[in-house]
Amino acid sequence: MTAFRTASRQHLLIDCADLTETMRLHHSLETAALPGVLELVPAARTVLVRFDPARTSARELESAITGLDLASGASGDERSVSIDVVYDGEDLAEVADLLGVSSAEVIARHQRARWQVAFSGFAPGFGYLAGDDPLFDVPRRSSPRTRVPVGSVALAGEFTGVYPRSSPGGWQLIGRTDAVLWDLDRDPPALFVPGTIVTFKDAGRETVRAAERTNATDQVAGDTVAAAGEATAADGQGEAEPQAHDSAAAASASITVVQPGLQLLIEDLGRPGFASMGVSGAGAADRGALLAANRLVGNAEGAACLESFGGGVVLDITGDGVAAVTGAEGPITVTSAAGTVFRPHLGEAFSLVHGDRIELGAVTSGVRRYLAIRGGIAAPTALGSASADTLGHLGPAALTAGDTIGLNDPRTAPHLVDPGPRLGEDQTLPAPGDLVELTVTLGPRDDWFTAAGIETLLSQEWTVTYESDRVGLRLSGDVPLERARSGELPSEGAVTGALQVPPNGQPVLFGPDHPLTGGYPIIGSVEDTDLAAQLAPGVRIRFRVSAPDTSATTDES
Known part of the structure; x- marks a missing residue:
């Protein structure tokens, strides 16, 4: 591990040297079952740890995690699945040109490679599969598609993946499959869970017929506004299938x-x-x-x-x-x-x-x-x-x-009715135009911003815009947050209350339905998430840094 970073009062983000170390750390943490650890969210170069502050602290976790033996991070008894694919994707020829090989070789090597689910995100059932063939390092499309068909097999960066539902996306499409990636009647519902070994097989031209696919997975899986790892928070929401309330x-x-x-x-x-x-x-x-x-x-x-x-x-x-x-x-x-x-x-x-x-x-x-x-x-x-x-x-x-x-x-109902006193009498929620103060814990990527950028976050007023919903509140300020580093991060975990900053420098405050991973840096996390949920468009916000947590860890291990 290279660094431990504060992601919130109950989240610790661990930087890893590469994807291999990330996968080993995730497996080691699952095996160790450290006291107080509630959930793990692996990503491309990080593992996000959610913990119970009443049972442990960031400092105690850092000490315990530093002592883990990552050499034993591969179990050798991984779950495995086989996926039949028709290799007729719209981008297959372009991918072959980008990699300097023929389309036939792309197909053959995609099948020969050993793919393993490194982490999930983007949508329920979507897995980022890492392979052992160095050939596969494919740039995303310069212009993402507004709709990628369910079952599309695709490549992006070092990963391959299968779209569990029809959604927008910028990955390069090389084929399609009828495999059901997400099924609530299956245990686990996701076909691709972290650690799963995936083998792809050529199904020929007649096995998979898109017109006959079931839409069952469309009813339960989600989408974000762009390719996996490119989610920007509160943009469009895709289409939900109608559901009866009977x-x-x-x-x-x-x-x-x-x-x-x-x-x-x-x-x-x-x-x-x-x-x-x-x-x-x-x-x-x-x-x-x-x-x-x-x-x-x-x-x-x-x-x-x-x-x-x-x-x-x-x-x-x-x-x-x-x-x-x-x-x-x-x-x-x-x-x-x-x-x-x-x-x-x-x-x-x-x-x-x-x-x-x-x-x-x-x-x-x-x-x-x-x-x-x-x-x-x-x-x-x-x-x-x-x-x-x-x-x-x-x-x-x-x-x-x-x-x-x-x-x-x-x-x-297990309890007696509580007729009063009235709850909330002392609470005054803001109306449009009102100014509220929200407490923020800086991190995990505040070092991606200049000192002036941090000062801007904390000194100027931000206004909640109308482009806000349960996914996130889009904020607007006169001065955008100044970055110290350009580009994007490898996809990493995000928490409710996170302040993610897209390239325009205007932060998005993540709500309860936020994407689990993303590539834009998170400058801090808001502690007052209930209050944030009550902020109407037009409400003005000032951020103040939370009091130091004496149990919190430092960034560098």
Whole structure:
């Protein structure tokens, strides 16, 4: 290892000399199972370690990791899969020219090479496969395609990969396969998990017929705006397959969406622990607000709720229950079937009876509200979570007018209803034009910026732009952040709250649905992620550096 870097208060980024060392370190860390380590995210030249600060510290982890024997980082009993490929990719001839060989030799050597999944990212099920043939070092396309077909076999840099769903991408296409890269009914769902040995075989011209491929993987895998490793955060989101919300069929109580507002999602605490398969944690953007809503109605803290962005939501209720709304300020109206109007307060439990209509008006401060109903929402789960992941396209799709979702029996809630005092009374969320202060921990790539660039980050005001969503908040400042180094990093892990800086020098603050890896440097990470989730376009931000953590490690090992 060459360096240990702070990625957040609970994340440590470890630089490695090359891809081989990265793979060995990842395997050694998996085998060691160090106390307090919660998740590992390998990448091209780094391993991101998520840990529990209550059980360990960055300094303790640095000491333990430094003592690992990387020579034993290859297990010799790796999982292996074989992939049938039709080598008729649009870029095959160009790749051959770039490598100075014939198309036939590209195909033959692609099959003879020993490929191993080094890491995942870009989309659920997408694996970066490293080979042992030095021939394969292929530049990405100068102009990425807006849509690459599902099952495309491609090359970029030292890697080969297979697109698990149709998405934008800039890799060079050499073939196609019918192999299902992502299947929630399989264990593990990803065909390509880190360490897997992959063999490619020539399937001929008739075995793979793209027109007959199933679109099942399209319903659960995600895409970013560019080729793997080129994600820039909050750009376009690809297309989600429509999903039926029919959980009400077997439920005696339900919610019918009359108007969804700008965005209405089902969210819980997310699905942490699957980053190695290219799956982000997702979950509620303002986790504190979701926890508070569930506490008010007596639910388990991770029960599924509705997350509303911006207001304009109208819902009809079937059955009786107890509800609570937390998060952003804005009018809440309950109208009974008889026309009686009741206006509950934000942050307090209130009763519902059959035929009630709930309206969440336009927000006045903050942007997201959480509606919890005793018993929780009866939503289908993916990898143990009902959360909608808008980038990865996991979990239920965004709710639309006419959708009906079931509610669990309120008797299944484990706690008593907490009627008050009202939660959030002392919290004032910002409105457009307001100035807020966010605490930032510098790293892991603050050394990619000049001293003037760091000063700019911390001294000038930044404004949240309208190009913001659950993937990330795009920020705008008068002076862009000045880089000390040009170019991009090899793809490496990123965390919720990360401030990634694309070439224009205007940072993007990653939200819960952010890409797991990327090649733009991250100057720091915001600690106040719940507050960040409530920042509307037009809110002004100042960053301040967090107080030093005496347990934190230094950059150089």
